[in-house]
Amino acid sequence: HEMDVDTIWLNGEFVDWEDATTHVLTHALHYGTGVFEGVRCYDTENGPAIFRWDEHLDRLYDSAKPYELDIGHSHEELSEATLELLRREGLESCYIRPIAYYGYHSLGVSPGDCPTDVAIAAWPWGTYLGEEALENGVDVMVSSWRKHASSQIPTNVKTTGLYVNSMLAGEEARRNGYVEAIVLNKEGNVAEGPGENLFMVNDGEIFTTGPAQSILEGITRDTVITLAEELGYTVHDEAVISRGQLYTADELFFTGSAAEVTPIRKVDNVEIGAGTRGPVTEEIQGAFFDLVERKTDAHDDWFTYV
Numbered sequence: 001h002e003m004d005v006d007t008i009w010l011n012g013e014f015v016d017w018e019d020a021t022t023h024v025l026t027h028a029l030h031y032g033t034g035v036f037e038g039v040r041c042y043d044t045e046n047g048p049a050i051f052r053w054d055e056h057l058d059r060l061y062d063s064a065k066p067y068e069l070d071i072g073h074s075h076e077e078l079s080e081a082t083l084e085l086l087r088r089e090g091l092e093s094c095y096i097r098p099i100a101y102y103g104y105h106s107l108g109v110s111p112g113d114c115p116t117d118v119a120i121a122a123w124p125w126g127t128y129l130g131e132e133a134l135e136n137g138v139d140v141m142v143s144s145w146r147k148h149a150s151s152q153i154p155t156n157v158k159t160t161g162l163y164v165n166s167m168l169a170g171e172e173a174r175r176n177g178y179v180e181a182i183v184l185n186k187e188g189n190v191a192e193g194p195g196e197n198l199f200m201v202n203d204g205e206i207f208t209t210g211p212a213q214s215i216l217e218g219i220t221r222d223t224v225i226t227l228a229e230e231l232g233y234t235v236h237d238e239a240v241i242s243r244g245q246l247y248t249a250d251e252l253f254f255t256g257s258a259a260e261v262t263p264i265r266k267v268d269n270v271e272i273g274a275g276t277r278g279p280v281t282e283e284i285q286g287a288f289f290d291l292v293e294r295k296t297d298a299h300d301d302w303f304t305y306v
């Protein structure tokens with residue numbers, strides 16, 4: 001395999017990468033009944049450190065709740081397993097993917113006696129939308145696919161099944177020559193990206209959509225709100241953003257653990273602002289990378305050193 005890692009933690013044991021397999025009649029494979037996280041470990045000035053690990057793990061347990069999925073391992077156990085995995089593999093800058101799902105027992109939609117399987121994998125992974133994108137921004141398309149409302153599938157938690165919508169939106173965009181999509185909610189207002197939250201800058205103030213707009217409340221979103229407020233910006237964190245406002249925004253950018261802080265330079269081929277990374281985006285992006293690389297000592301409690 002291409003990831004250059006030998007081990008995966010699976011149900012309490014470290015197993016060879018090739019042996020971390022599951023039965024084809026796994027409940028989650030058929031019905032999307034898994035919950036997961038995407039977390040980054042940064043190779044900081046003080047050594048490798050996982051960024052906001054506790055918040056990610058808390059969200060994993062929250063994600064399990066609506067599905068009554070018993071993760072069966074404590075917060076502490078999963079933290080120890082992850083740190084041990086990173087140490088064993090000598091991973092410094094990497095992406096961490098914990099997942100818990102209904103496993104193999106019976107195939108009714110009711111999970112019945114299906115066990116919960118839990119795995120943690122980690123591998124080196126560059127920025128999601130590309131290094132060049134961080135500097136120059138990405139071209140995005142407003143997807144023709146709408147995001148499901150939280151009354152259809154909870155959108156405030158991170159469930160594997162939700163990502164069929166993300167895949168449809170993202171692939172539609174890529175088929176049309178764009179890098180990523182923006183997804184509208186049922187009301188036709190902006191929700192978020194397929195795997196990112198969305199921020200808008202107008203007249204020096206910052207706007208981002210909140211949980212009522214059918215979003216996952218991203219941990220990077222929370223980080224960026226905090227940093228922006230520390231920089232003195234007013235942040236409207238439950239904004240309603242209409243489709244039309246996208247095109248007239250001064251600046252737009254995506255946030256996510258994978259995407260980090262990625263500027264958006266065009267929507268549907270319409271230039272946003274000057275069609276390059278805007279000054280507010282650049283300032284926030286700079287603050288974000290200074291933080292995660294520990295070039296500042298603020299928020300040390302957000303880091304779990306390996």
Ligand code: PMP
Pocket residue numbers: 038158192193194195196197215216217218219220221255256257258
């Ligand atoms: N929205 C969706 C749909 C996502 O998949 C992600 C990535 N987890 C985000 C937003 C950003 O969340 P975070 O900053 O916690 O990675």
